[in-house]
Amino acid sequence: MEKKRFTISVFTEDVVGILNRVSIIFTRRKINVESIAASESEIKGIYRYTIVITETEDQVKKVVGQLEKQVEVVKAVFHPDDETVHQEIALYKVKTGVLASGGNAEKIVRSHNARVLSVETEFTVLEKTGHKEETQQLFDDLKPFGILEFVRSGRVAITKPMKTLSSIVEQLEGLVKN
């Protein structure tokens, strides 16, 4: 089976150590995590981990099964790229002089729709959100001018299927009451 890029969304209780429980499932199978982002979900007390891996669908299914098996994981789902709307954010630190010289750098920033976050005498911080390929393109274009520092976040993704987390949680809480 062919390997593809998948976004795994893991919804967990807010407890110490859960990140480790989640990550060792990948470690054990020697699966490299390409990106990971975590924050509180739309439900207070439930955290959402967005994890990107490249694997076969068969293996992803097994991994998600193991994730969901963890006692403090509320739900784990996976989606191929075309079933998610996803973004990453990248920050670029370049010399201010490069942008002020009226050369190509300014054009590049414009054409990429990058935002200027901060201008200091010595450096300027640019921000670009988009898919990895897009933030990478800006990186590549700016590279000849010198990039002093670069950072990119993990992917965050909203899934296209309409089942809501709150309906899942409601159903699970119903099981406990019974």
Add this chain to the structure above:
Amino acid sequence: MEELAIKTTTKQQVMTGSQAVVHSLIAEGIDLIFGYPGGAIMPVYDALYDVEAKLTHILTRHEQGATHAAQGYARATGKVGVCLATSGPGATNLITGIADAQIDSTPLVCITGQVASHLLGTDAFQETDIIGISMPVTKWNFQVTKAEEIPYALAKAFYIARTGRPGPVLVDITKDAQFETLDFEYKPFKGMRSYVPTPQLDLEKVKEAAVLINAAKKPLVLFGQGVLLAEAEKEFKAFIEKADLPSAWTIMGLSALDSDHNLNVGMLGMHGNYAPNKLTNECDVLIAVGMRFDDRVTGDLSRYAKQAKVIHLEIDPAEVNKNVKTDVAVLGNAKESLSALTELINENEHENWLAKFRNLEKEEFDEVVKDDLNPTTELMTMGEVMDKINLHSDQKNIIVTDVGQHQMVACRYAKFKQTRSLITSGGSGTMGFCLPAAIGAKMGRPDAQVIGIIGDGGFQMTIQELGTIFQFKTAVKIVVMNNEFLGMVRQWQELFFEKRYASTTMVNPDFQTIVNGYGIKTKKVEKREDLEAAVKEMLAHEGSYFLEVMVGKENNVFPMIATGASVSDIRLK
């Protein structure tokens, strides 16, 4: 499953964290725990001193022994096994047993002491990150740093360990939390939204499964420990009897069905019986009940039951389609699933199909079993020892095994008339498991004849637990099948490594002298004519008994499915 007689304490009482630990255990209905004291768990030991009448602590001789004893206890009784250890090395010594319990779904609650919370992460004396270390091998774990967390954490620990697919949990308690006081109140844990222990039975799936079974001409049932864990032995028997379904077992499922039941077609896997392995690749419907298609059972997956429709009755959704693609998965507790399924299947007969099993059984008997049980060679076999135990006992023994050739032989030949009677390290294959596990089993079932079957290698891995037998007068029977070799590894070296016997010869001490030193009655049998009398004497002996049998050094276990071979490539020699 154990009776849920968990007490809710009504009045709040002020006590220390360590007292809260022991009172939580008592409220859970625990009366026996296994452990080893040390600095960071001393306050809990001090609290145990006050409740000795209600809560017995068994001092094993090593923390690994405590975990295996707790496993033996849990497997023999269906209750949760509890162990207690100190921080650092005490805690890390638990890991082998915890990993074993995890892969074999054994309910354990392990409580470890930890350095005081202000010292966490400072490399303090006997500090180790046991939460991090145990995470991959526990169903759940939790670190307590405040006394007030103790009753809730332990209630949750017991709930998680025993419900759904059982497993080991670990609660690590810092020393300051043990000393602090709290208002103690114990409430049984009621469940949590992130953990659904048992999936709801889907009757549509049950119907689909019944349709396949009703149409099957050559059905084969594979059953595992799920039948035992769900206490579904009766339901299982009713199920297979109604539709006349030949049934083969994994070693974890052994004893759930009487050995002499006419539908019991024997053991699956690498050293299992000829018929069920061969016919796995001939059946038309494969019905797996509470088993997980371990690689030792399936051999090469690409040539495993490809012709069959596969039905999987399973409590753990993560096991479905993990190794073998399933046509119909019935998720749920085996007891419920089997009851529902039995109602929908037709009474049936599979005479011709069963005859195939009988024919292959005969082939195996002539080629292998006959010589194993009644050897013509001068040297004794492990099989004849098992045969004598069958012959002279009521076959209601609890047989505990270690890991290796003797384990396969014991599983192949021991006869069972009672459930929960075979305790072995299945998934993990932990040498050294038997001696402490047999101790725990005997303590859980003092009424039962508990017989540990061990090789000379595994015996020496946890030999120190003879001290536990001595101190607590545990009337367990120990049979060491001594071939002065690490027999299973030697067998592989012979068959697959050109007889290059690297480090498998064992120069053993005089076990008789050692065991005598622990005040245990001993006997060594070197000649066949002495075997029968010695087995009889052991079985009749009231206290602990150590029987050492010198068996052929170079005997191999057959049948055998070589690694990477298909189940139907099983060899008789």
